[in-house]
Amino acid sequence: MEMKGTARPDILVVADRVPDFDRASGSLRFYQMLRILARKYRVAFLGRVDAGGETPRRYARALEAVGVEVRSSSEVDVADEVERVGLCVLFELFWIAEQALGRVRLRRPDLPVIVDSVDVHFLRERRATEYAKRRRLARLRAARTRRRELGVYARADLVLAVTEADRAEILRELPTAQVAVVPNIHVVHEAVPGFEARRANSIMFVGGFFHLPNVDGMLHFCRDVLPLVRKKLPDASLTIVGDRPPPEVRALAGEGIVVTGWVPQIEPYLDSHCVGIAPLRYGAGMKGKVGEALAAGLPMVTTSIGAEGMSLEHGRTAMIADSPEAFASAVVQVCTNPDLHRQLSREGLAHVRQRWDTAAVEQSLYAAVDSLRGVRPRRMTSRERLGARASELYVRSGVPGKIARVERVARWYASRLSRIHTTR
Numbered sequence: 001m002e003m004k005g006t007a008r009p010d011i012l013v014v015a016d017r018v019p020d021f022d023r024a025s026g027s028l029r030f031y032q033m034l035r036i037l038a039r040k041y042r043v044a045f046l047g048r049v050d051a052g053g054e055t056p057r058r059y060a061r062a063l064e065a066v067g068v069e070v071r072s073s074s075e076v077d078v079a080d081e082v083e084r085v086g087l088c089v090l091f092e093l094f095w096i097a098e099q100a101l102g103r104v105r106l107r108r109p110d111l112p113v114i115v116d117s118v119d120v121h122f123l124r125e126r127r128a129t130e131y132a133k134r135r136r137l138a139r140l141r142a143a144r145t146r147r148r149e150l151g152v153y154a155r156a157d158l159v160l161a162v163t164e165a166d167r168a169e170i171l172r173e174l175p176t177a178q179v180a181v182v183p184n185i186h187v188v189h190e191a192v193p194g195f196e197a198r199r200a201n202s203i204m205f206v207g208g209f210f211h212l213p214n215v216d217g218m219l220h221f222c223r224d225v226l227p228l229v230r231k232k233l234p235d236a237s238l239t240i241v242g243d244r245p246p247p248e249v250r251a252l253a254g255e256g257i258v259v260t261g262w263v264p265q266i267e268p269y270l271d272s273h274c275v276g277i278a279p280l281r282y283g284a285g286m287k288g289k290v291g292e293a294l295a296a297g298l299p300m301v302t303t304s305i306g307a308e309g310m311s312l313e314h315g316r317t318a319m320i321a322d323s324p325e326a327f328a329s330a331v332v333q334v335c336t337n338p339d340l341h342r343q344l345s346r347e348g349l350a351h352v353r354q355r356w357d358t359a360a361v362e363q364s365l366y367a368a369v370d371s372l373r374g375v376r377p378r379r380m381t382s383r384e385r386l387g388a389r390a391s392e393l394y395v396r397s398g399v400p401g402k403i404a405r406v407e408r409v410a411r412w413y414a415s416r417l418s419r420i421h422t423t424r
Contacts, residue, residue: 009044009069011037011369012085014078014100015092017048018059018070023243023262024208025184025288026118029162030092031062032185033116036362037369038067046071046081047092077395079103082111088372090114094121094152101155102388103395105380112157112372116182119285120166122146124213127282127305131216146173153177155384157377158368162286163309169284180368184286186356188349192297193271195341201233203331204273204298206241206266206289209249213283214242221279221327222252228328233335241269270296274341275334278306279327286310291356294318294348299341301330317351318344 013034019027037043049060049072060070071081078100082089089104089111091097097115104113125142132138150173153159159179161167167179205221207214218240229236236256240249243262253259263269270276276293283305290310293300294317301319302312314320319330334341354360380388 008042008084008086010041010085010087011043011090012078012082012088013037013043013045013047013068013090013092014073014096015045015047016096018045018056018063020056020059021062022264022266024211025292026285028288029118029184030116031059032358033182033365034063034068035066036185036358036365039362040366041087041369042069043067044069044071044081044085046073046076046078048073079107079392079395082108085111088112088114088157088369090116091156092116093118094149097152097156098148099391101152102380102384103392105155105377106385106388106392109377109380112375112377113155114158114160114369114372115152115156116160117149117153117162117166117170117285119162119283120149120169121284122149123166123169124282124284127284128212128216131281150174155378157375158372160368165309166285178371180364180371182365182368183356183361184288184291185358185361186291186295186352188353188357189296192345192349194345195274195338198274199237199272200274201236201335202273202275203229203236203238203335204241204269204276204293205238205278206269206276206292207278208243209245210243213280215246215249216281217279218249218252220281221277222257224324225279225328225331226257228324229331232328232332236331236335239269239273241266266292267296270298273298275331276300277327277331278302280306284308290318291352295352295356297345297349299334299344299348301327301334303327311355312351313347315340316343317347 019031021028021031034043045063045068049056049070063070082104094115101113122142122145125145129135129138129142153170154174157178159170159177160182161170161179162183164181167181170177170179205218209215226238238257240259241263245259245261250259270293276298278287278290278300280303286309287306290300290302290306303322304320307318307320312318312320319334321327321330
């Protein structure tokens, strides 16, 4: 490993943009991974940083504060940046790797490549087809994602999965792949409010709404579950917290339902509500909203999908129910049974502390990265090499840079229009 005072990074991290860690669970995990890696290795980050926008710069400064060198992908090309890397390249998502992995291999065939799955995208999309309005189109989309995603994982030297369930799914499709598990990372709250200190019969959901399972889950809960809860608890209230709620979610507001959108601090909501919910009907990976609530001592009611890969035990660490009737009954039990509430809070905290706090996860992450030392990277096929050379010529033509500049201008105008609309 290079000493942390030298200019040459050990790890080059390639992402779409700087992780907006207070807006999305996946981004929070990624930020915490980078923070942990920067303790041991010299880490350079390459992603989209809008120099004209204060919000992206805030996230970039957060990375720099923990020792990560931040470079803007609009100014630096990954193939040039990879020349100075000592240990490996880490791609945030399969579709980021899909764009650049070949060019990295072409320039540095000696350098191992890691791809972080975040969740198994094709599995999530395949499960979503059951609830899609146009099922045939949804199945075709999931099949296409499967081909693309597995194609990238097959070319990587190491794939990171977020749960053992996701790891098993990848290995079922690619038995020879090298797959390590790096779960979400949660900071356990040392002091949490008890049952009596919380608002009676208050229900909370948190999740970014650019993630479609969250949209489906909230529409399903308000349509099929909340009326059943209110038969037993007429005064039950619901707070929906999350970035970018679409019109159909914003329309849920009223009659005891509050839609906050993004909030700068989530802790007051976790501390004041009686029960958290994750009524997900499809998805994959580890659900950050579940782990976050458990780490704050907030009892959770979730589905089998929401609990997947987390080793939760119904009635002990969380309440797990799939039908509307069972889910509503579980919410009512948590809101009205102080002993059950205290047990779920206590056992949830212990569960997180044992499995997902920083100390528990960092060794797994270090072991995964260090396993690449001395590894011979996968060799490119003739077809992959030809594709990489074509991609290299396209990038060197300057066309992608022109497109990126047009996109930046369009984003600037969109943000201005949004601010104007908000102030009216």
